[in-house]
Amino acid sequence: MSHEYRPPRRRSRLTRRGRLALFLGVLLAVGAVVLIPVLRGVQELERPRRLTIPEGWRAAQVYAAVDRELKLPPGSAKSAVPTVAPALPAEAKGNPEGYLFPATYPVTSKTTPAALLAHMVRTANEKLATKAVADGGKAHGMTPYQTATMASVIEAEAESRADMGKVARVVHNRLAKSMPLQMDSTLNYALNRNTVDTTLSDTRIDSPFNTYERQGLPPTPIDSPGLEAMAAAVAPTPGDWLYFVTVKPGDTRFSVTYAEHRKHVADFNRRRAAHAGPRTG
Structure with missing residues (x-):
């Protein structure tokens, strides 16, 4: 039997550089298989929760909500206030009341009170800086801080958004006539309460909020006013009203004269059984 001659096969040998390239290629291939699931796991590990701050909440309520949502000891959010002070106007003197903008904010386990409060303050500054609000405030000779202050009173006093423009007009008209605002909401703030029943002794308390x-x-x-209250503060509804009272839900009556206002208050008193307190101005 004849045999065909075949030259012996030589094994191909990788150079040092070739071996290194092959080794790195294997590592990258294996790493990619492991890394992709790991990254996917991190991204899917936690979905942001939502923290909603309603219009009209006071700073103390916001602090408590932040502590609850972030599962922190009470007082944690309040202790972070100094970190947001630089973003506040000088008039605020480091107090973020009115600048913790009401909105829905995403939070995760890594969210800190300082970061969350800073986001709220930035949002409030942005809303106050919108052209309509900023230009309207200037037209009335108000600083952004004064706009926020007036808006907070409107937020607390208006029974509905539809009434905000008229409530704002009452505030402007009283200021123009050098009349005290006589707003129950400011007394409630001073007394740290929420009520529609204001007594004569309440109106005599010694407080800058009286x-x-x-x-x-x-x-x-x-409180924390929303954008609608800010807009009302700088663009109030035209009118001569100086008084208002909410006789019942959905029925706020605005008056030009005190005599007319007293009639509406008397009507409210007759409906007292409905437990719908007045908001007077």
């Missing part, structure tokens, strides 16, 4: 005895706006905002 707008029954002191003229002008309160020294600071009294």
